[in-house]
Amino acid sequence: MLKILKYSFFDLMRSSWSYVYFAFYLLLGIVLLFLNNDLSKAVITLMNVIIVLVPLIGTVFGVMYYYNSKEFTELLLAQPLKRSSIFLGQYLGVAISLSMSLILGLGLPFIAYGLFKSSAIWDFSLLLITGVFLTFIFCALAFNIALSNENKIKGFGYAILMWLFLAIIYDGLFLMSLILFEDYPLDKLSLVGTMLNPIDLSRTLILLKLDISALLGYTGAVFKQFFGTSFGLIISFLMLSIWVILPVLRIVFKSRKKDF
Template sequence: MFKILKYSFYDLMRSRWSYVYFLFYLLLGLMLLFLNNALSNAVITMMNVIIVLVPLIGTIFGVMYYYSSREFTELLLAQPIKRSSIFLGQYFGVASSLAMSLVIGLGIPFVFYGIFNSSAIWDFSLLLVTGVFLTFIFTALAFVIALFNENKIKGFGYAILLWLFMAVIYDAIFLISLLYFQEYPLDKFSLVATLFNPIDLSRVLILLKLDISALLGYTGAVFQKFFGTNFGLVIASIALLFWVIIPTFFIWRIAKKKDF
């Protein structure tokens, strides 16, 4: 699996799309630091981009790499290699290369701007960590969708629909539910609903860390009371970890039983 991971990692790193992805974050970081006087303001602006764009890129790259490497995968399947090792290696290779492009692309401009000497270093670190988590989560979900669908068009369609649901539709349903049932106690419902969406969970963690939970409105106090504590931070981290583990388990399980 590690050999396949290494090959997939270097294969994607040589791709021009990886350079485009890296340069995008590099230029975005430079532009935000140029336009904002404070590092904290740049981090807040970056959050809005990371929360939406990273899941989309992870989803597209995951599906695209699976279908584009189909012939190579068939060659590997003819060898005495476990199927699960092939697809897990490809998944970790793709997710690792995307995560590295994200961290280095954003890290270079902020390091030169003096992030290590700023109090915003912890906020920026949390931003990168959540970005890495979202990369691994949505790349894994993309591989699961691709393994379920042999048709490329259906695979891409379902993957984009998944991202759209998590990034937009889920929030709309959540807000409508809060408004419709506003007369009832919704504290526990809000917390549980947030845990079931990694994008919302990442957004809440970053907003609380930046101490701007007032932007969350009524639920901001609830989130601050729970996620603002060490226990809440541990629960949120475990939830994000499970969002990585569960799709990875499905990749392993589907790959073992799937007839190619």
């Protein structure tokens, strides 16, 4: 697996897309920091961008890479290699190279700006960790979709639809159901609803840092326990890990049964 990972990683590191992605984040970081001159504001804006864009890029990249390397995958399949190591290697190659672009692209301007001396370093690290988690989750989801759909166009369509659903539509339905059932105690429901969507989950993690003052304004013991203690942080990270593990397991499972 490590060998496949190595080759996939280097293959991607050389592709111009990685540079485009890297350059995009570099530019974003520079514009936010040096034109804005306000670290806190930059971190907040970045959060909005990361929550929405990282999943989109992870999804598109994951699907694209899978379909583009299909013949190469077949070449590998004929070699004495385990299927799971081929797909996990490729998946990790994509996820790691995307994460690298993200971390370096955003990290460099922030380091240049003097992040290490700033108190925003924890907010920023949390942001990057969340971004990496989202990359891993959405690459895995994209691989799942691609594995289940031979048709490239269909696969792309489903992938974009999934992103659209998790990034926007889900929250709309979520909000509607909250308003619809507002006469009932909702704190558990709302937390469960958050856990079931990795984008909401990462958003919550960042809310815990940026908006704790607002979150603590609400009654309900469950909310208090979740947001007021490290419980929320731990559960969120746990759920994010589960969100990585489950799709990865499905990659292994699905790839074992698939015909090429």
